Amino acid sequence: MSVSLLVDGSSSADPQTRRPAPTQPFQARFLALQDIPSLLRLEARQWSPEQAADEPSLRQRILTYPGLCVGSFCSHTGEAVSSLFMRPIHRDDLGRMRQWADVADLGSATFESTRSLLGISLTSVDPRGAWGMIQFFWPHALKQGWRDIYLGSPIPGLKQAMLSDPQLTVQHYVLQRKRGLPRDPQLRYYHRMGFRHLVALKSDYFPHPSSLNYGVLLRGVIPLAWLWPLWRLLPWSALRSMSRTVEGVL
Ligand SMILES: CC(C)(COP(=O)(O)OP(=O)(O)OC[C@H]1O[C@@H](n2cnc3c(N)ncnc32)[C@H](O)[C@@H]1OP(=O)(O)O)[C@@H](O)C(=O)NCCC(=O)NCCS
Known part of the structure; x- marks a missing residue:
C-alpha cells in the first residue's frame, strides 16, 4: 500500500485516495476457527459456488497463518462483513503462479526467508469493514516486519x-x-x-x-515498512499509539 495522505476518506476531495470513514460499528481482529460459519456465509454472499472457499480451506488458512488472517465483524450481530487471508510468498514463486489455484501449492515460505505477503482472498460486503481491517492489520504488519503485499485481482x-x-x-x-x-x-x-x-x-x-x-x-x-528496525524495537503499545496517530499515511 503505497503512501498517500488521507485521514478520513469520506471527506477527501482527492479521488486517488477516496476511502470510507474509519469510525463505524465494526470490530476488526484476527480470525479464529469459531468464525468459520460466519465466514462461509460471507463467502456465499460474494463468490459463486465454484469460487467460494469451503470449510476445510478456511480452517487450513487460519491454522497455518493465524497472524495473517483478519476480518471485520458487525458489532451488533457479530456477523463477518470482511475477511482477508494472506500468506508469505517468495518473489521467485510468484513467477510460478499461473492460476489462483496455485496459491495453496506455493511451498512454505516463512518470515525467515521472505518479507513479502500474498493475498489469498479478500471478501467484503461493506467498504468500511474492509478499510477497518486494513487499519487493524497495519501495525501488526510493521511489527512482524512485512514490506509489501501481492494480490491477484479480477x-x-x-x-x-x-x-x-x-x-x-x-x-x-x-x-x-x-x-x-x-x-x-x-x-x-x-x-x-x-x-x-x-x-x-x-x-x-x-x-x-x-x-x-x-x-x-x-x-x-506497506507504508513505513522500510523503518522496520525501529518497529521491531518499539514496544507494541507505543506502535499501536503511533499507528493510530499517523493512520493518515495509509
Ligand atoms: C472487491 C470487494 C472485496 C470490495 O468490497 P468492499 O470493500 O466492501 O467495497 P465495495 O464492494 O462497496 O466496492 C467499493 C468500490 O469498488 C468498486 N468495485 C470493487 N470491486 C468491484 C467489482 N468486482 N465490480 C465492480 N465494481 C467493483 C465498487 O463499484 C465500489 O465503487 P464506488 O465506491 O465507486 O461505488 C467486494 O466487492 C467483494 O468481496 N467482491 C467479490 C470477491 C472479490 O472479487 N474479491 C477480490 C478478489 S482479489
Whole structure:
C-alpha cells in the first residue's frame, strides 16, 4: 500500500485516495476457527459456488497463518462483513503462479526467508469493514516486519469493454485510465487502497466470466515498512499509539 495522505476518506476531495470513514460499528481482529460459519456465509454472499472457499480451506488458512488472517465483524450481530487471508510468498514463486489455484501449492515460505505477503482472498460486503481491517492489520504488519503485499485481482469490466470495442486488447485495457484512475472498477478499488504496481497479467487465472478469466497481479508497498528496525524495537503499545496517530499515511 503505497503512501498517500488521507485521514478520513469520506471527506477527501482527492479521488486517488477516496476511502470510507474509519469510525463505524465494526470490530476488526484476527480470525479464529469459531468464525468459520460466519465466514462461509460471507463467502456465499460474494463468490459463486465454484469460487467460494469451503470449510476445510478456511480452517487450513487460519491454522497455518493465524497472524495473517483478519476480518471485520458487525458489532451488533457479530456477523463477518470482511475477511482477508494472506500468506508469505517468495518473489521467485510468484513467477510460478499461473492460476489462483496455485496459491495453496506455493511451498512454505516463512518470515525467515521472505518479507513479502500474498493475498489469498479478500471478501467484503461493506467498504468500511474492509478499510477497518486494513487499519487493524497495519501495525501488526510493521511489527512482524512485512514490506509489501501481492494480490491477484479480477478485472470485471473487461468483457463489457471488449464488447463495446472489439479492437481493444486486454493489455491495453488494464493500463487504461479514466480521470487519472484505472478504468477497471476493481483495479480502481485496489489503486485507492495503494495497490498501484501492475506486476503481471495472467490468462486463465480463475473462473471469472466478466474478467474473461484474466487476473492481474498487483503489488502494494506497506507504508513505513522500510523503518522496520525501529518497529521491531518499539514496544507494541507505543506502535499501536503511533499507528493510530499517523493512520493518515495509509
Ligand atoms: C472487491 C470487494 C472485496 C470490495 O468490497 P468492499 O470493500 O466492501 O467495497 P465495495 O464492494 O462497496 O466496492 C467499493 C468500490 O469498488 C468498486 N468495485 C470493487 N470491486 C468491484 C467489482 N468486482 N465490480 C465492480 N465494481 C467493483 C465498487 O463499484 C465500489 O465503487 P464506488 O465506491 O465507486 O461505488 C467486494 O466487492 C467483494 O468481496 N467482491 C467479490 C470477491 C472479490 O472479487 N474479491 C477480490 C478478489 S482479489
